[in-house]
Amino acid sequence: AQSVAQPEDQVNVAEGNPLTVKCTYSVSGNPYLFWYVQYPNRGLQFLLKYITGDNLVKGSYGFEAEFNKSQTSFHLKKPSALVSDSALYFCAVKDMDTGRRALTFGSGTRLQVQP
């Protein structure tokens, strides 16, 4: 079975400060990992993914994520937060080695960036 945990319901950060949104995962095989962002009453927008290769993945809007296999983590980061980054962020995983093609999502973390 595959699962994802986002331990923080909400993260607060001041504009201009670095931000981190945490994600840990569990799969029986090797993971595909994704980050999505959701604005109010909208669908999810893809930010970035890890498939294989470099552990630091760069994505849209200046976001990046670091894959850590030993800690089974895939934390989302940004060096300098913007007020417009305030949204709901979801981590998702797919086990590369099982037949299930659908993603499993975490419960989401609300990011609040204060001006």
Place this chain on the structure above:
Amino acid sequence: DGGITQSPKYLFRKEGQNVTLSCEQNLNHDAMYWYRQDPGQGLRLIYYSQIVNDFQKGDIAEGYSVSREKKESFPLTVTSAQKNPTAFYLCASSSETGVNQPQHFGDGTRLSIL
């Protein structure tokens, strides 16, 4: 523009009524998905389809039904057997040419009970 269109944006259901949510995509994607979003619970998979005329149950399929008669369309019916249907429903699609392709999402349908 290519994308996924969900309709209606808001839907109200009466007791004992079945309602159908529409999802259409023009991305030429093989796979399509339905998720239910409740506050604090993230997205939960209802049904998914990897090819026309085939679909599989997800984690919370009870009280829902789907069809996949065309590649572009994947409607979801919320039946009267679903006792707690109030939620935000999201449709997604992805290319199956590479299993690592991200899913693209529509803007959702918010379903409420009258």
